[in-house]
Amino acid sequence: MLSCKHLVEQASEYIDEEMSTGKRVQVKLHLFVCVSCRRYMKQLKLTIAMLGRKHHHQAPEEMCHHLLKEYQKAE
């Protein structure tokens, strides 16, 4: 059976659905019996969701003005 360490190493592949069906079944079986890995998987998903909402760098106003001028020039 897949070890906890190996499951953790493959967790992103599982979450991103980039895993073969055979491997996926192995992971699912492991998760069914292992509470620590179930928690890890849930925590990693939460971490990824958090990262997705962080650090959204906004466009500087000055850049928007400059680009709008360029866009107007092209008309």
Add this chain to the structure above:
Amino acid sequence: MDTTDLPEENELIQRLINHDQQLFVTVVKAWHPSLYSVAAAIVGHSIADEVVQEAWVSVIKALPKFEGRSALKTWVTRIVANEAKNRYRKESRSVSLESVDENWSTDSRMVSDPRFDSSGHWNQRNPAWDIGSPDELLAAGELQDCVDKHLTRLPDQQKYIMELRDSAGMGMEEICNILEVSSSNARVLLHRARDKIQQVVAKFQRTGEC
């Protein structure tokens, strides 16, 4: 402004070609976070805004000739990536694409991961977190300071792949093309970065310390 607020693809292209200025600014703002991530991944944060701006100038010139063979955003993203690569080659500074080491996938840290015993089982049961949603995580100020601190300490390549994938929402194939890394290495690096941040949050949950 969210990308989902933009008009559908055909209307978007037509209105931009027809010089809808308000829409143009909206698109520039809506796409900036992901375009910035692409530029920063190649040339670093210090000139990423500048690179995106230059790329948009090229986009404005080329827009009337856009043939629609890919989604407009994909096309713009490629122009940003090309602009960033040209800029990188000219200035040879910041992130080194050549430093993308093919041996990255050999992860010595994972081999001796203190979380697991010699048979690969957890040394201690992995405790559940009190926090159950991303918004709750984001609202925890001290925790976010701690996450930010560790994000800056991640090796550049790990950080950039994670930014492109998890912040900019790009597909792995596109990321590999932009950063010129193999798919297997990109996956290893992405997971290493995510796993590190999971451990940071887990430690904070467990001990209240960064």
